[in-house]
Amino acid sequence: xxxxxxxxxxxxxxxxxxxxxxxxxxxxxxxxxxxxxxxxxxxxxxxxxxxxxxxxxxxxxxxxxxxxxxxxxxxxxxxxxxxxxxxxxxxxxxxxxxxxxxxxxxxxxxxxxxxxxxxxxxxxxxxxxxxxxxxxxxxxxxxxxxxxxxxxxxxxxxxxxxxxxxx
Numbered sequence: 001x002x003x004x005x006x007x008x009x010x011x012x013x014x015x016x017x018x019x020x021x022x023x024x025x026x027x028x029x030x031x032x033x034x035x036x037x038x039x040x041x042x043x044x045x046x047x048x049x050x051x052x053x054x055x056x057x058x059x060x061x062x063x064x065x066x067x068x069x070x071x072x073x074x075x076x077x078x079x080x081x082x083x084x085x086x087x088x089x090x091x092x093x094x095x096x097x098x099x100x101x102x103x104x105x106x107x108x109x110x111x112x113x114x115x116x117x118x119x120x121x122x123x124x125x126x127x128x129x130x131x132x133x134x135x136x137x138x139x140x141x142x143x144x145x146x147x148x149x150x151x152x153x154x155x156x157x158x159x160x161x162x163x164x165x166x167x
Contacts, residue, residue: 080114109141
């Protein structure tokens with residue numbers, strides 16, 4: 001089972017995502033309660049079947065220190081929806097510094113974008129404007145809420161209420 005479960009704090013604010021098994025363990029140990037269940041899905045033991053949780057809520061309020069989303073290759077590509085920010089391709093993806101490092105560009109959320117190797121080579125040691133390339137979306141530092149929304153499955157409508165997604 002690769003499905004994920006949304007974890008809510010006691011005040012119903014979304015704080016994390018975990019595996020079904022971890023969520024079941026939290027519920028079984030009475031550290032959390034099931035808010036919504038997955039339709040028609042069950043975890044089976046030798047003697048019982050338990051409904052699979054989709055959203056759980058912790059029994060006690062937990063102060064979650066927020067350090068921000070870690071800057072990593074995987075997280076930058078996830079933010080950019082695994083597509084080149086110049087042409088939209090999903091093949092041969094790399095990271096590109098908008099202001100090249102050789103010209104003083106830093107490695108941070110606002111200077112990194114996902115680019116295919118072809119566009120990255122075309123851009124070279126220049127800025128996108130100098131290379132005649134146009135960004136599809138402006139890079140930004142993601143928040144916890146936007147990162148949790150990236151895990152949202154179109155079929156999973158249970159999470160939408162807690163992540164502030166409409167439709």
